[in-house]
Amino acid sequence: MDNSKKLGFNSLLIHAGAIDDQYGSATVPIYQTSTFGFPNVDEGAKCFAGESDGYIYTRIGNPTISALEKQVAILENGFGAIATASGMGAVSTIYMALLQSGDHMISTNAVYGPSRGIMESFFAKFGVESSYISTSNPENIVKAIKPNTKVLYIETPTNPTMELTDIKACARIAKEHNLVLVVDNTFSSPYLQRPIDLGADIVFHSLTKFINGHADIVGGIIITKNEELYKKVRPAMVNLGCNMDPHQAYLVIRGLKTLAIRVERAQENAIKVADYLENHPKIAWVKYPGLKSHPQYNLAQEQMHGPGAMISFELKGGLPAGKVLMNNVKLAMLAVSLGGVETLIQHPASMTHSKLSKEAREKANITDGLVRFAVGIEDVEDIIADLDQALAKI
Ligand code: LCS
Numbered sequence: 001m002d003n004s005k006k007l008g009f010n011s012l013l014i015h016a017g018a019i020d021d022q023y024g025s026a027t028v029p030i031y032q033t034s035t036f037g038f039p040n041v042d043e044g045a046k047c048f049a050g051e052s053d054g055y056i057y058t059r060i061g062n063p064t065i066s067a068l069e070k071q072v073a074i075l076e077n078g079f080g081a082i083a084t085a086s087g088m089g090a091v092s093t094i095y096m097a098l099l100q101s102g103d104h105m106i107s108t109n110a111v112y113g114p115s116r117g118i119m120e121s122f123f124a125k126f127g128v129e130s131s132y133i134s135t136s137n138p139e140n141i142v143k144a145i146k147p148n149t150k151v152l153y154i155e156t157p158t159n160p161t162m163e164l165t166d167i168k169a170c171a172r173i174a175k176e177h178n179l180v181l182v183v184d185n186t187f188s189s190p191y192l193q194r195p196i197d198l199g200a201d202i203v204f205h206s207l208t209k210f211i212n213g214h215a216d217i218v219g220g221i222i223i224t225k226n227e228e229l230y231k232k233v234r235p236a237m238v239n240l241g242c243n244m245d246p247h248q249a250y251l252v253i254r255g256l257k258t259l260a261i262r263v264e265r266a267q268e269n270a271i272k273v274a275d276y277l278e279n280h281p282k283i284a285w286v287k288y289p290g291l292k293s294h295p296q297y298n299l300a301q302e303q304m305h306g307p308g309a310m311i312s313f314e315l316k317g318g319l320p321a322g323k324v325l326m327n328n329v330k331l332a333m334l335a336v337s338l339g340g341v342e343t344l345i346q347h348p349a350s351m352t353h354s355k356l357s358k359e360a361r362e363k364a365n366i367t368d369g370l371v372r373f374a375v376g377i378e379d380v381e382d383i384i385a386d387l388d389q390a391l392a393k394i
Helices: 002-006 009-015 041-049 063-075 087-098 113-121 138-144 167-176 227-240 246-256 259-278 297-303 318-328 358-363 380-391
Strands: 080-084 104-108 129-133 149-155 180-184 202-206 220-224 283-287 310-315 344-346 370-374
Touching: 009 063, 009 259, 063 080, 063 220, 063 246, 080 087, 080 227, 087 113, 087 149, 087 180, 087 202, 087 220, 087 227, 104 113, 113 129, 129 138, 138 167, 149 167, 167 180, 220 227, 259 283, 259 310, 259 380, 310 318, 318 344, 318 370, 318 380
Parallel strands: 104 129, 104 149, 149 180, 180 202
Antiparallel strands: 080 220, 202 220, 283 310, 310 370, 344 370
C-alpha cells in the first residue's frame, strides 16, 4: 500500500502492514516455513542475486516478518525495517553493522544495562572502544568525540533514569562530525516519538515492550532512514542469524494494532500515578517527563508527543523502604520488562542494571534506591490503591 503514508497514525496501525493474500484474509497469515520453493533454477539464481524479490529462506526474509517490517518502517517514517529475534538482537546487529576494530562509539550512560554490557564484554574484545556519558547535555557529546568516533548511540528517555537527550541537537552534531546517530526508541514507541523526523539515522525498538504490548513475545526491530544504511544493516542480521520467527511477527502485528489506544491509556494512568507519588510524604523524588519538576520537561514537550508510561522514583527511606514497597504491592507485578498492559515494578540496581559496576551505575544516576514503575492499563484507582497500601507498610 504505497499511499499508506498519507493515512493518519491510527489508520496506519490498522492498515499499513496489509499484504496481498489470495483469500482476502483480514489479518496477515503466518507463513510458518523455513524455506521457499523456486519455480526454476533461473528464478532461484535471481532471488540470490537480488534481482527478484521472491523469498528464499526465513532467516533472510519471510512474508509475515516483511509485513511487520513494512508497517514499522512506515510508522517511523524510515526507508525500511529489519526485524530481529529480540531487542538485544537489534543492538548486536547495529553494533556489528556499524563498527569495526579501532572505531569508537559514544553512548548515553544510563542505557539499558545489556546494551552497554555487550559492548564492553564482547565488542571491546574485537577492538571497539566506547564512552558512556551524560548525553542530556549536548556539549558533553562534542567533548567526547575522538578522531575514531563513528557512532552516537542514544536512548531517550533512558532506562531507568528517565533522562532525555535532545535528538535534534544530536543530529546536528552527528552530521557535523560524520557520525551515525542511533536512537533506542523503546521507551516511547513511534506513537510518542519519531526520531527519524528529528534527524536520526537509525532507530530501533525492543518490540517486547510497547509495540507488542502483551508480554507474550520478545522481539526487536531496526529502522533505517535510507537505503544505504538498510543495505548495510540487513546483512548483519541475516548473517548473525538473529532473525524473528514468523509466529512471533504475527503476534507483534496483532499487538501493534492497539498501540495508540494502549499507550494513551497507560500514559493517562502514569500522569496520575506520577502526581500521586510526587505528593506522597514517603517519596523523595519522582522522575517522569510529564511532571513540571522534570529538568527536561520543556524538551519532552518539544520532541515527544506525550510523556509515556514509565516512572522512576526513590523513597525517603532509600533501598530498605523501596524493598518493603516492592515486596508488598499486589496488583503491580514484581518483574522486569515494561510497555505491556500490566503494571510492573522492579529494582534496576539489583535487576536490569545489576551487571553494571556500582561506579557505572552511580555515574548514570542509577541509585541503589531507584524503583522503576511501568504503568499498565488497569483502572488507575486500583494502581494507586495498591501503591498506597504498600507504602503504608513502610
Ligand atoms: N532497549 C531498551 C531500552 C530496553 O529496555 C530493552 C529491554 C532492550 C533494549 C533489549 O530488548 P529485549 O532483548 O529484552 O527485547 N529492557 C528490559 C527491561 O528494562 N527489563 O527487562 C528487559
